[in-house]
Amino acid sequence: MRQGSFSIPPMERVFFGRPFVDVVMEEVERLGAQRVFLLVSNTLNNKTGEIRKMQDALGSRFAAIYDDIPAHIPRDAVLRATAVARAADADLIVTIGGGSITDAGKNVQLCLEHGITELDQFEPFRLKTDPATGVVEAPVFRGPTVRQIAVPTTLSGGEFHQSGGSNDPVKKLKQSIRHPLMIPRTVVFDPALTMHTPLGLWLSTGMRAVDHAVESFYSPFGSPFVDGTALQALRVLPAALKRTKRDPQDLEARAEAQAGMWLSQMGMWSLVPMGASHGIGHVLAGSFHVPHGHCTCVTLPAVLRFNKPVTEAKQKLLSEALGDARRETADLVAELIDELEMPNRLHKVGVQRADFALVARNALLDRWTHSNPRKFKSEQEIVDLLETAA
Known part of the structure; x- marks a missing residue:
């Protein structure tokens, strides 16, 4: 139970x-x-x-x-x-x-x-x-x-x-x-106020909201309430982001994106710990000045694949919310990143293989790396994960 x-x-x-x-x-x-x-x-x-x-x-x-x-x-x-x-x-x-x-x-x-x-x-x-x-x-x-x-x-x-x-x-x-x-x-x-936000920043932070929803949903520390809000966020956010990319003047799409983001935050709001996409992302942001939205775009697909052995049933539900229960969640997220024209590899945000050991070491100083559904046995496991996103 x-x-x-x-x-x-x-x-x-x-x-x-x-x-x-x-x-x-x-x-x-x-x-x-x-x-x-x-x-x-x-x-x-x-x-x-x-x-x-x-x-x-x-x-x-x-x-x-x-x-x-x-x-x-x-x-x-x-x-x-x-x-x-x-x-x-x-x-x-x-x-x-x-x-x-x-x-x-x-x-x-x-x-x-x-x-x-x-x-x-x-x-x-x-x-x-x-x-x-x-x-x-x-x-x-x-x-x-x-x-x-x-x-x-x-x-x-x-x-x-x-x-x-x-x-x-x-x-x-x-x-x-x-x-x-x-x-x-x-x-x-206020969706009208967001018209001043650069489109790339709007879309990349929208991917951050997707990350919040994903890692809230398959967190070992979630709740039925957070499960429901996270899945609904994933039903709303991709369509709203794509609509905004097609027409940045679409206020209704911006309002929908804000609603989806709000739903995605109920895990954070209620102190559900996130996972390794957030833990590693904090290091990329703090040590390499990568914007948070871009951190998600380069880490989340790799972390989803790493976590699949222990989250397979939940990832099927994530895929269903994203529109295709037959597909891998990581592939659906990667396709959304590509469709929004966001950077999708670590080298594209200025993080090179020579940096991976430092990223791994500092990631273990972040509490959310340790609350990842699949535990890391060593720094090398994090380096190996980063290699898949290089």
Whole structure:
């Protein structure tokens, strides 16, 4: 008999299909915020009028803005953003942008709560994984009182996670910090706002959502609820992504993609551990600066094939959700990657065979490599997997 648990994090509302400025103002009023700090995409702030509309609507409640968060969230950028929020006496953070902006907001929350001003002060809060056993040390600490509203413009889904990643500039590793109150109080999906997102970024982060659904579904730690949402996500996402590629102006397709991504995140939302596609992907992102969506495109088919001996029955259901129960799940995913014209091999994202040993070693420092359905017996097994994606 299957056993497990399902946890519900302290997220209060998800809005979809409405203009983000209207929704954010309703939430600012509901929460009684008086000093709103905007942490936003540089492109949205400097090349569109969207952020100006938000500032104007806030009026006297606008406290400050920061728009210089690079990809993969280097911690020195987090500290600079925190300094601006602290000086403005912010009582609410509104993030508008992709996954790096959302996760930066979570890290700023932590820094505000615990007075973090130096890089080494992150260390006591981060999750630590024993590379030999996979045992995770999760520090217990006071959660943030300044919370976040997230307005995502990609499909990476970080707004549904209780953890926030950031990059250690010394170790060149992406590391996670987790607390239930780091998850946004409110998420706002505005498909019209995503028209400013580069199409390649939209599609690649859509593949990241596919990865979330796949690894949630065949995780040994899933639940009936997550099974249902993950399979429905895989029924929705591929068609929505293909429609958007054919016609980037199709708002209905963008809204469908956001809905599919939302469904794909229910595993992460309820703390279901992911697998090796995510674990290896964290290393590719943190150490080699590969965009997260591209990490999925080069790792997921290979990981699916590696895991097939222990997930064959579940992979048949994944294939059915993807449209053809007779086909291999890895082949269906690979075809979708090709149809979206995403990079599909490690060398295409700048990772060479000479890097594989480092990738394997660092992957064993990631908790999700150890929660993969098929256990890795050695670093060499990870190197062998990487060879299949070279």
